[in-house]
Amino acid sequence: MNLDDFQANIGWTETQCDMLFKGTLHIDEEVAADLARTIGPSKSFWIQRETGYREEQTSDSNWLKQLPVRELVRLGWIADKSLDGNRQAVLDFFGVSSPTEWSNYWPPVVLSTNFKHTFAFESEIASVASWLRRGELLADQTDCQEWSDQLARESISTIRRLTRIKDTKLMISKLASICASFGVAVIVEKPPQGCRATGATRWLSPSRALLLLSGRYQTDDHFWFAFFHELGHLILHRNQKTQIEMTGSSSKLENEANKFAQDAIIPSDRWAELSSLPKHLRSIVRFAASIGVSRSLVVGQLQHIGRIHHSELNWMKKKFNISNNSLE
Numbered sequence: 384m385n386l387d388d389f390q391a392n393i394g395w396t397e398t399q400c401d402m403l404f405k406g407t408l409h410i411d412e413e414v415a416a417d418l419a420r421t422i423g424p425s426k427s428f429w430i431q432r433e434t435g436y437r438e439e440q441t442s443d444s445n446w447l448k449q450l451p452v453r454e455l456v457r458l459g460w461i462a463d464k465s466l467d468g469n470r471q472a473v474l475d476f477f478g479v480s481s482p483t484e485w486s487n488y489w490p491p492v493v494l495s496t497n498f499k500h501t502f503a504f505e506s507e508i509a510s511v512a513s514w515l516r517r518g519e520l521l522a523d524q525t526d527c528q529e530w531s532d533q534l535a536r537e538s539i540s541t542i543r544r545l546t547r548i549k550d551t552k553l554m555i556s557k558l559a560s561i562c563a564s565f566g567v568a569v570i571v572e573k574p575p576q577g578c579r580a581t582g583a584t585r586w587l588s589p590s591r592a593l594l595l596l597s598g599r600y601q602t603d604d605h606f607w608f609a610f611f612h613e614l615g616h617l618i619l620h621r622n623q624k625t626q627i628e629m630t631g632s633s634s635k636l637e638n639e640a641n642k643f644a645q646d647a648i649i650p651s652d653r654w655a656e657l658s659s660l661p662k663h664l665r666s667i668v669r670f671a672a673s674i675g676v677s678r679s680l681v682v683g684q685l686q687h688i689g690r691i692h693h694s695e696l697n698w699m700k701k702k703f704n705i706s707n708n709s710l711e
Contacts, residue, residue, distance in 0.1 A: 384422065386400065389421065389422070392421050393417050393418070393420075393421040394417070395417070406436070409433070410429050410430065410432070410433035412426070412430070414429070415427075415428075415429035415430050415433070443470055443482055446482035446485070446486070447469065447470060447473065449509050450473060450509045450513070451509060451510050451513055451575045451576065451577055452469055452473060454510070454513070454575035454576050454577070455473070455476065455513060455575065456469075458517075458573075458575060460476060460513070460517055461473060461475075461476050476513075476516065477489060477512070477516055478516070489508075489509075489512040489516075490508050490512070492512065492515065492585075493508050493511050493512050493515065494508075496515065496583050496584070496585050497583060497584045497585070497613065497616040497620065497636075497640075498511075498580050498582070498583050507577050507578060507579065509577070510574065510575050510576065510577030510578035511574075511577075511578045511580060511583075513574075513575050513578070514572065514574040514575060514578045514580065514583075514595070514597070515583060515585065515595065517572055518570045518572055518583070518585075518593055518595035519585075519587065519593060521568075521570045521572065522568035522570055522587060522593045525559070525563060525568040525570075526563060527563045527566050527567065527568050527591050528563065528564055528565065528566055529566050529590040529591070530565065530566030530567070530589075530590045530591060530592065531565045531566060532618060532621075534564065534565035535565040535566075535567070535614070535617070535618055536618065538561050538562075538564070538565060539611075539614075539647050540675070541561060542558065542561055542562075542647075543647065543648070543674075543675055543676050544675045544676075545557055545558055545561075546603065546607055546676045546677040546679075546680055547675070547676065547677050549701075551703070555569075555571055558610075562594065566590055566591050566592060567591075567592045567593075567594050567614075567617065568587075568591065568592070568593050568594070569594050569596070569610075570593065570594070570595050570596070571596045571597075571598060572595065572596075572597065573597060573598065574597045574599070578597070579599065580597060580599070581596070581597055581598075581599045581600065581605065581609040582594070582595060582596045582597065582609035582610065582612060582613040583595045583613065584613045584614075584616050584617050586621070592617050594610070594613050594614065594617065595613075596609055596610060596613070597609075598703050600703075601702055601703050602679065602683075602697075602700045602701065602702060602703055603677060603679050603680070603700065603701045603702075603703045604677075604679045604680045604682065604683030604684075604700055605683070605703075606703050607648065607677075607680055608644050608648065608680075608683065611643065611644035611647040611648060612640045612641060612643070612644040613640075614643070614644075614647070615639065615640035615641075615642075615643030615644055615647070616636070616640050618643070619636075619639055619640065619643060620636050620639070620640070645684065645687075648676060648680050648683075648684060649674065649676075649680075649681075649684055650674060653670075653673075653674055656670070657670065657681070657684060657685065657688070657690070658688065658690065660681075660685065660690065662685070662690070662691055662695070662696075664699070667681050667682065667685075667696075667699070677701065678699055679699060679700040679701050682696045682697070682699050682700055683700070
């Protein structure tokens with residue numbers, strides 16, 4: 384039946400028909416009776432369809448409210464559209480066909496991802512999922528070799544030297560290239576509001592991993608510690624499923640990743656020297672040069688072990704700004 388015949392047979396105005404097909408006309412008892420008379424099968428059929436449709440729309444509305452849609456638009460991850468358009472744009476972004484599929488897939492992904500993160504609020508899951516998905520989409524554009532544990536370990540000393548490069552774009556480019564050679568797609572992406580993670584890792588396939596960094600703390604010592612922490616998870620905990628680090632907790636796997644990061648930044652045979660290092664510029668610069676890292680990372684580790692206070696020598700650190708991709 385074409386639309387003109389439908390309108391003539393049901394006896395409605397063009398506006399009523401238009402509202403029906405757009406989903407804005409509520410199917411009450413009278414409307415259901417008209418539909419049953421015109422195209423069948425029964426009035427109760429249409430009442431049931433209306434109830435199911437409205438429940439789904441309500442569910443969709445609540446689902447969209449839980450997601451950082453405005454942030455996705457602001458960051459340019461999806462286009463700014465009408466409510467219905469945003470619904471489809473969000474589904475397309477996440478690679479799912481319905482809110483139910485999103486709920487069944489993405490929260491479990493978030494909760495089984497290794498994070499360098501203090502996770503406090505359940506509402507963050509949607510923002511973290513958005514950030515992970517963005518990293519996943521960008522990783523799909525990265526040409527990676529298959530994972531090699533040996534090459535990953537052998538590359539640590541080479542990666543450490545990248546910390547001394549002042550040009551951020553060059554540094555990130557070299558880091559991504561080295562990591563791609565042993566099966567890791569490194570993505571540096573500013574997260575949406577509500578996502579407070581500094582880094583995350585996820586195996587995209589048995590031979591390829593995503594290492595996602597946010598640069599949240601905006602100093603290069605935090606950036607590099609987050610990187611080596613996540614690399615530690617990939618090397619040490621490949622076959623273990625971990626949960627997000629909860630507020631105030633410290634798991635065995637997190638401690639192992641932290642130790643891996645510390646030894647990647649400061650070789651284990653130089654820790655005694657670091658612990659007694661004089662707290663002045665010349666000594667720090669010389670020590671940093673001798674182990675091939677940025678002086679910022681030495682300052683960060685001196686603060687971490689309590690050799691200096693966290694408020695001391697911060698002027699020696701380099702500012703890391705993801706928004707304009709520059710070190711200051």
